[in-house]
Amino acid sequence: MNAVIPHADPAPPAAGGVLVASGRWQVVAGDPALEQVADTLRALLAPHLSDRLLPAGTRHTGVPTLTLALDDLPRAAPRTTLGVDPAGGAHPADEAYRLRVTADGITCLARTAEGAFRAGTTAAQLIATAHGTGELPFQEVADAPRYAWRGLMVDPARTFLTPDELRRIIDLAALYKLNVLHLHLTDNEGWRIELPGTPRLTETGADGRARDFYTVADYRSLQEYAARRFVTVVPEIDLPGHCRTLREAVPGLREAPAPAGLKERFPFVPPLDLTDEATHAAVTRILAEVCELTTGPHVHIGADEAFGATPESFAASVRELRAIVRAFGKRPVGWQESSRAGIEPRDIAQHWVDVPMMDLPDTSEELAGRPELATAGMTPEIVGALKSFFAPTDQDVERVVEAGGRILLSPQSHLYLDRPYAAESVPPEQAGTAGRLGFTAYRPRSIRHTASWDPSAYPVPDASVAGVEATVFAERFKGFEDVTVLLLPRLASVAEAAWCGRAPQWTEYRERLARHGRLWTQRGLAYLPGTEVPWEGDDRQDRG
Template structure:
């Protein structure tokens, strides 16, 4: 049975063709010098699974039972590359990247062919899955595939749940194995500032906004980007402004608050957003973003723009326009959460859709609230819930504004793609009950793996041409290390990756059977996961 996730567009088993043993030893064969870096990345991905069954680099004179051949073949160029990738043309517009590939299993091994190094690498990640998830031999077969969406991302949140550079590299590998190609780093928030900014070193001074030493040096950041690029993953940094700025305010005290709506002052606890009309604030933010853009090798810098509680609409729109302009002045493209659409939309605008009032799934009555133990435990009252609904009511119009303005939407709906959602108790195995109980954002209704897998991009009624891509998110309020992060991500991240690559919801009976065979992949890599009772694990 094919165990590949995402499932390929076309898969043909050669009738009567025989089986290829997987025991090895295996040799990576990449004679084309243009694939030297790809071969190195593929070797690193395979080593945890094959171990001594993988011959060392340069052992061409040692007998091998099978080759993993990496081949560039320009005849396989896709005639219609997918839309809205992370690459940018000289005009600043999206430029298609061809990730299509063909993989063949035959008597001498596995051959990965594509017109580009990206495509060869995507084929090789399929080969890694085949070799790892298959207990016996591989039937002679051919797979051909290409992605539906170009932006296939994972956001993690070291601002709240710090992950070491080494742990981030392991997440890059996980993303690459499932053909995700963006790692979005939520680097700043009220709880911490995790990227050293040379022009404002106070932001990561020892003891400031978090545990001393828990931040990324400029070398850490550059090294992570190089590592990710070798796996065709683009790192997108997020500097979340003008709200979520407590860490910045602690490091740079005295910055004035943005103008607040009449009657809001002192009604609710919130950190005052920044006023980008203030010269001192503008200068600090300009220096920060100039450094972040300079340190970032990819084309995008995320400016945040969400939940700016406590500022007027006019002040918020001014702040977003200034943040966009500062990023653009440094030669990068700004990306922001959906609220940023309220500052205007052009054809170059990309916003990240995460919420509307309906998907917040909040009760309307005391009776309904009494049946939501997670909300009661979090201390939510009906009055606070009504205030939240009022604040988020404008979100119901953000997507339509982007579509009408000719912009694009990056889909990250809280309802299904926020993987910091707790697992439902009825799908949690007994030996993981305690772990599952402490993980996840406290006010989200707990769900199972099937819930994430059932999400359909078409359910939001956004024209497909207006969808930039898909990104799963993992905010870090409950994350205390890599094991926590991967327990929340797995198995659900594989399901999101399936939809991001294929553009459609996977058929659950087939998908759950595929998921079951991926437990071995995660175990080989030392990654914790939630063994949901929805999946028939071996």
């Protein structure tokens, strides 16, 4: 058995044997078109091999070689690549590959550079997770993805992540064959992308403190870095709600009409009314710059939780947001609520919630038994208001499918990785860290709970699925290490479900996962060594 995640089922070759992977390695491009891929793989391997990795341009006999080659292979696996190509091609990219481990090293074969890179990440995991002896059994792997869009959303709007930290997240995503980094760049708490046409967005905030943000140069550089790892950056400008920072920077934007009596009952940041000419012009200027700066084909318009707008006003604003993005040559993506403004066949709606998934109590007695909700300030009135506000979510997926749109699966129940860890998953030495992380309104869940998620269990036809995306919102944590502790180890099982199209088999999966703690430690990434996993070596002690 190898420890590769996502699962890559190995077949033994005709002649058995082992390759010793604990010595020096060299990475070679067998085709000039793969030289940049080889350079990128050397960079990904560097934390694991250190001075055991030979520099580019050197060839040594007797040293195992990771060889990348192009080959006119037949389709490498029975899985069908489905969904929307996040890089913008007319058809999803060909990421199929074959890999062989022999006495000479590891050979990666694919029809495309992207497929060769995916094979290279499998090879990198084989090397990094080899047992202490460093022996890799001879084997052959034929592999291809189930879903074309395999994403991770991070939330620098609430907790800023530096460009270098985002690069480390891109590397992690690429190692697990994710191919989208969704950046939640704006929210009530922050605006994180420089737009020269509206400089006040990234000037000193209302509290007098300088804002953290990505300059134009930062953003372009991040996209270039991601593209070399076959990861597409999707920026999110979350409107018409979640707009306090925008209102501070651009005073006078018209408020959306609110439902009668709402202002007297609950506080909220008024969503925008994009039917207003001045508000429409300001938002158009902003989205024009975002679209111009973005090299990928998609721009996320948000369109979630527009609390304080009438349904009619919300739908009108979402239609305008979509039209603006399309006018500047990009394809709009929105949270599932955007479907209520109408859906066209090319539209993508990101499914994240329905009322049953929210797991809210029905009675005051049930609420009293949910301490995490009391900590979040929930009252019977607030719970009732939430159920009423989110009631239309129960029809969103059906609405998208019937209109011919695509669903991006991000269910809060399993793929919101800002959910607290269940106490039984947390080793005693990390109880303090785990206890302060995660959104308090969510019921804590185990590592196995996340790994049980099966994308094929949804009543959505294959042709209607754009792909899978995990999210980690940042309401309750600060800093890069908190992000990685929430992501790891749970992100690995999401990546497997997205690539393979099914949940991993837990007993077998936890044995593979146990060998990845060492990989994360070598990359300097903090993680939660959950008690459900038999971590190899001294990982739990090292991470305490």
